[in-house]
Structure formats: C-alpha cells, structure tokens
Amino acid sequence: MSDGITATAEAQANTALDLTTLSVREANRALQSAKGGAFRLLNPGGKHALACGLSQPVSVSIEGHAGYYCAGMNQRAEVTVHGNAGTGLAENIMSGTVRVTGDASQSAGATGHGGLVVIAGNASARCGISMKGVDIVVGGDVGHMSAFMAQAGNLVVLGDAGPDLGDSIYEARLFVRGAVARLGTDCVEKEMRAEHLDLLRDLLARAGMQADPAEFRRYGSARRLYHFKVDNAGAY
Amino acid sequence: MNDQSNAPRGEPGNGAPRTTPVKSAIFDDYTLSEIRRAAATGLYDIRGGGAKRALPHFDDLLFLGASVSRYPLEGYREACGTDVTIGARHAETPLHLKTPITIAGMSFGSLSAQAKEALGRGANAAGTSTTTGDGGMTPEEREHSNLLVYQLLPSRYGMNPDDLRKADAIEVVVGQGAKPGGGGMLLGQKIGARVAEMRTLPEGIDQRSACRHPDWTGPDDLEIKIGELREITGWRVPIYIKVGASRPYYDVALAVKAGADAVVLDGMQGGTAATQTVFIEHVGIPILAAIRPAVQALKDLGMHRQVQLIVSGGIRNGADVAKALALGADAVSIGTAALVALGDNDPRWEDEYRRLGTTAGAYDDWHEGADPAGITTQDPALAARLDPVAAGRRLANYLAVMTLELQTIARACGKSHVHNLEPEDLVALTVESAAMAGVPLAGTDWIPGRTG
Incomplete structure (x- = not known):
C-alpha cells in the first residue's frame, strides 16, 4: 500500500x-x-x-x-x-x-496532539493510543487496541483493524475501510454523514492515499462510560 | 418486667448487672458504615490523601545522639549542611537545592491555581523545587516556581515539548504510593473548562487516566524512552523515575538500569488527589519498609549518592526527614504536609466541614472539588479564599522549621552535613520497625531477619 x-x-x-x-x-x-x-x-x-x-x-x-x-x-x-x-x-x-x-511498530502516533502521521504500510498494536488531536492515516492494517482511550483527532485505516478498536474512546473519530475484528468497550459504529465524508476525503488527500471515502465505516464513542454508573460495571 | 421468663436474652430483670455492649473489632463503626454506603450506592468509595491506617512509620525509630563514644556539634554555631544536588549522573544542569525537602507532584486541576502558586512561592523561599502533575504545566506555575519538575505521566494530558524544554527536571511517573499499579482519577466536578481544555477532554466527564505508559512497556523500553527525552531536551536536565513503593529493590535497580538520574520512591502513606479507598489502604508498602531495599539496590550497583533517592509518603517534620536520610535517602518530598501548611483541613473551616459531613483533620473528599480551604478545588469562589502570598509564606515557614529540626538532630548525632546521618544513628522501638528499617531493636543488637 x-x-x-x-x-x-x-x-x-x-x-x-x-x-x-x-x-x-x-x-x-x-x-x-x-x-x-x-x-x-x-x-x-x-x-x-x-x-x-x-x-x-x-x-x-x-x-x-x-x-x-x-x-x-x-x-x-x-x-x-x-x-x-x-x-x-x-x-x-x-x-x-x-x-x-x-510499516510502523506499536503505539504509532501515541498521544499526538496535532499534525499528520501517514504510514503507507501496516501499523502494529495501539496505533493512535490516547491520541489528542493528531490525524493518522494508515495504508494497511492496524493491530489490536488501536485508538485505545483516543481523545480527539482522526484515525483512518485503509485496511483492517485488529481486536478492541477504540476501547474506552472519547471524542476521536475512527474510519476503517476493511474489517474490524472486534470493537472495544464503549466504541460503536456511527452514521457516516456528509460532513464525515468531506473530512475523510480531505484526510486521504493530505495523506496522498487513493481511496473512496464511501467505502469506509465510521466508529466513535457511545459515551456510556463518561460517568461511572454501577449498571455499566460489567463493561469495565 | 417481673416475669423473668419473658425477658430477652442478655437482659436479666430485677436489677441484675448487664454486660457492656460489645462492638466487633473487625466490624467496627466505619466498616459497617462503608457496607451500608456501598449497598446504597453501588459505587466504590473514592477519596484523596494517603493510607490512614496505623502503619510502622518513622515514629517507631529513635536517634541515639552523641555522648562519650562520639561528640555532637554545637547547635546554632557549628555548620551543618543541608544542600543536595540532584541529577548530576547524566544531566548538564543538575538541580541544586538548599534543603533536601522538595514539593511532590500535584496537578493544576487537582489543586486550584492559587494553591499551585502558593506551593511555588513557598518552595522558592526555601530554595527547593515543586513538581507538576497530571494535566501539564500551566504558565502560572512555571512563573511561580524557580525550580520546576515536569511530570511525564501515562495519560500525557497536556504533554508539550515546549513545556518539556522549560522544565528544570523531568519526572517519568511509573506509579505513586497511594496506588501502585493505578492510573489517575479526576471526577467531573473538577473538570471545568480550563482543565478540560488542558487535558483534551469533554467538560464535566469523569476522567480515569491510564495506568500504563502508552509508548513503552518494561525497563528496556523505558531506557530508550529516557534516551528520547534526553535527545529532546539536549541532555540538559535531570530525569527522575517515580515509583510507588512495592518492590523497591528491583524497581530502583531497573530505574538505574534505565538511566535515571534520580529515583522518587513513594510509600503508601503518600497522598493522591483521588482514588479508590481500597487501593489506598491495601496496595503498596509503607515508606519505612521501602527505603533500605532501595538503598541496597543503589549500593549493589555502585550508585548510592550517584543516583539520588527521593522518598515520600507521610513525611511530617524534621525528625521524619532525618530518619529518611539516615536510612540512606538523599532527599524527601512532601505533598499532604505541604497542603496542610497552606491551610488544608484547617479548623477555621469547621462549620463548613461539618456541612460536608466531615470534620477538620478528616476531610478527604478532595475529588469533589468543594474544599472549604480553597486548595483542592476548581470552584473560583472557594479558590479565592486562599491568598497565595500568605499561604506561600506559611509553606516557607514550615519548610524552614523542618530544615532546622533536621539540622538539630544531625548536629546532636555529630554530623556536619545531614547526609552524614546513617543507620547506625538509629534504633527501633518495635520488632516490626526494626526488621523493616534494618536497625536494631532499642537496647539490643538484634535486627530481625539479619542477625540472630
């Protein structure tokens, strides 16, 4: 890729x-x-x-x-x-x-506050962990626990995502073209609206990646864990 | 009640003596109240501060002083040095402190801006350092602290290379004594607009930060990580590693191996802004038990006095400092005691503590942000109660008293520098403390676990 x-x-x-x-x-x-x-x-x-x-x-x-x-x-x-x-x-x-x-090994773009990270090949586990505003575009796959506790910014994956994508995610946006092995706790698929397609098109262009935004799915926080509730204890 | 056969058990009639009601030693009033609270809410208890239970501590040690076999130094006349240099192992500009008592890491967010300013003012007057916390460095705390240690925490909230380069030292926080193995916690009440922005979080959410660093696992990675921090800061400033006291021998040895200039070792009495009570009281070991293994690790590696050991967790007075130094530490850190010097838990606010369901001296709901003293809060009206100049002065006074107490003991032991205090100057009052501190039980030559 x-x-x-x-x-x-x-x-x-x-x-x-x-x-x-x-x-x-x-x-x-x-x-x-x-x-x-x-x-x-x-x-x-x-x-x-x-x-x-x-x-x-x-x-x-x-x-x-x-x-x-x-x-x-x-x-x-x-x-x-x-x-x-x-x-x-x-x-x-x-x-x-x-x-x-x-390719990039673990924790690529970890805790990034801004800027752009482009990985043409694959990224390993915890890509975009605790990201705080950075944009990350990965041409291949990402490993498990990517975007763990991701706070802000965008992670774009042209390939597949490993298990527990976006576990305990806050307000970051995740776009994946391929398969997601398993979503992490409190991470859900979200509607891809026009504004997201525009955002994704811009990210792909800035990364220099050729892909159709319509082929991606968007994931983000269900915001169920923002305040501790005993009835959600099983999710932790 | 004339018919004895109807009297309940334990209540004999006709004036027979009653037995005193007995409450269970294990199901005491606090335990019962906690069970009822848990049953009612379904939430574990969260609080600030450190372990409150009785633990073997510095009070269990005594100094022998000088007599015929060795002679003391004149109090007030003969010099007794208190200065300490931290971080000369690798750093171009190590920290030179006038007193071996530093201010522990406490964040803007957990503390009000006024409290952070007061800590800086007090530390400046005493010639010592303050430390940032989870959430980054504010311009105000940089301005008000001559020597500022910048913490690199697992969450990396507010982590900024510009601030990193402004720091006088960097502290890689692996853990803290109140919760070795646990991450930070700041509940919604304290995530106001500025704190939320600094941490890139939605306002008002419960923030539970990570317990592991996002980009390294284990000592080999940590060594490389420290290499990166040195490259970014041009090998200028010292790099500390902070660990909660749990396995001090190996943790300190691995910190040295990873390239630390100093190791901060925090016992279970060390305070936190907020975490689960069960964590505070049941995980980690007291600082008394942690110092000797840590010093042994440094000695085994030939690094004692080369890599400085800064210990914390329940330091309250100059005697505690002297005992920590005698056991081999180079310096100490205070957190809870510094907050008390600023005005935390002051009886002048008793009416308000009562309204919060507590009392002065017991107030520990720091996470709720309703601190009457204006210290552990983000409420502007409460925070405005703390005058940072006056509070800074109180901290400076307190640091001066502790330093003088430390010198008093050192001179009585015949030491011209507080770092010349040694385990031989100490005895223990209990078998437990003798074993933990590795000094003989008073009046004997018995060190449990080492001799006899």
Missing part, C-alpha cells in the same frame, strides 16, 4: 547527515538547531530517537529504517522515513507531518 506516499523531502534535500560517522546526538543537534532547510539522514540503522524534538519547519528524509520514537514530539517539521519505523513513531506529535513508506 505504498502507492500513497509522495516524495516531499528528498527532492530538495541538500544537507546529508551520515549516522555512520555522526552520533544520534550530533545529528539531532543539527536538526533541532536548524531554522529551516532540508536534510537527509543516511544510514539510520534502526537507531532510536532519530529526528525527535524538532520544532522548526525543516524537512528530513530518513533513508532507511528507524528505531523507537522516531520524530517524537514533532512540531512543524516534515519527516519521512524511507523504510520501517519502530515503537512510538511520532509519539506526542504536536504539528507537522511524519510519513513512513513501510
């Missing part, structure tokens, strides 16, 4: 940072202190915390696999991983865009 990823950063990349000679700290310091411009991160080798804590509108192309927490807490920057990403991709992202051409 990598057809949706479009080249953004690499076309204009002009500064190469080679992790065979630079430490992660040195590379991150260069990226974090830049006010703008484009960078290529060469030989990432699955190292952790690559391009994390960026706060300026820089463009970063990671040319290989990234480890844990790649582009963590991103603000304004455009980061693209040309490969797979480990646990916690773009965790707590605030703004900007993080793209992965391959």
